[in-house]
Amino acid sequence: MNMARARKVVFALVGLLVVAQFIQPKRTNPPVIPSRSLAANIRVPVPVQGILRRACGDCHSNQTVWPWYSHIAPLSWVIVDDVNEGRRHMNFDDWENRQRPKLDNALLADICKEVKDKGMPPFSYRLMHKPSRLTPKEIGPLCAWSQSFGTVTLPRFEMTP
Numbered sequence: 001m002n003m004a005r006a007r008k009v010v011f012a013l014v015g016l017l018v019v020a021q022f023i024q025p026k027r028t029n030p031p032v033i034p035s036r037s038l039a040a041n042i043r044v045p046v047p048v049q050g051i052l053r054r055a056c057g058d059c060h061s062n063q064t065v066w067p068w069y070s071h072i073a074p075l076s077w078v079i080v081d082d083v084n085e086g087r088r089h090m091n092f093d094d095w096e097n098r099q100r101p102k103l104d105n106a107l108l109a110d111i112c113k114e115v116k117d118k119g120m121p122p123f124s125y126r127l128m129h130k131p132s133r134l135t136p137k138e139i140g141p142l143c144a145w146s147q148s149f150g151t152v153t154l155p156r157f158e159m160t161p
């Protein structure tokens with residue numbers, strides 16, 4: 001590729017990035033109603049609440065701390081999508097809105113499995129958020145609590161409109 005051509009490609013890419021900034025998905029933090037929370041409905045030891053809030057709260061609560069790069073497309077698209085999707089599956093601030101109440105125990109049991117398998121928090125998130133990397137000392141009590149709900153038999157999540 002000659003220089004003139006390379007310059008054109010770079011300009012086109014920069015142009016695309018600039019245009020992309022105008023497509024901004026909504027970063028929401030819906031109101032928190034304490035009576036609807038996980039802890040209001042299910043016994044959660046205080047240390048476990050702290051771990052869940054710190055390591056999982058950005059995607060599974062209504063109190064997301066939106067990082068600066070969540071304002072930059074195309075990253076913003078991926079991050080907003082992750083948060084919306086995470087909340088839909090399990091929202092500690094809006095537990096009463098869960099879509100599959102009959103599967104509560106399986107969902108709570110899945111928490112330990114996800115953390116042990118390193119499925120949650122997602123790898124990219126752990127990379128950017130050091131405090132979300134849980135130590136064995138934290139995983140112990142988290143798993144003891146999670147496994148007190150039995151074993152995981154969580155069928156695939158089907159979205160209801």
Ligand code: HEC
Pocket residue numbers: 052055056057058059060081082083085086089090107110111112114115120121122125154157
């Ligand atoms: C960066 C956002 C993000 C963070 C942080 C995060 N999750 Fe998730 N979580 C998701 C998304 C998105 C889904 C749904 C898609 C999937 O399963 O990958 C999900 C799904 C889940 C599910 C499965 C729910 C179901 O209905 O199948 C569990 C359990 C879960 N997360 C637990 C956790 C736990 C525990 C933590 C903290 C240790 C955590 N997550 C941190 C984004 C996140």
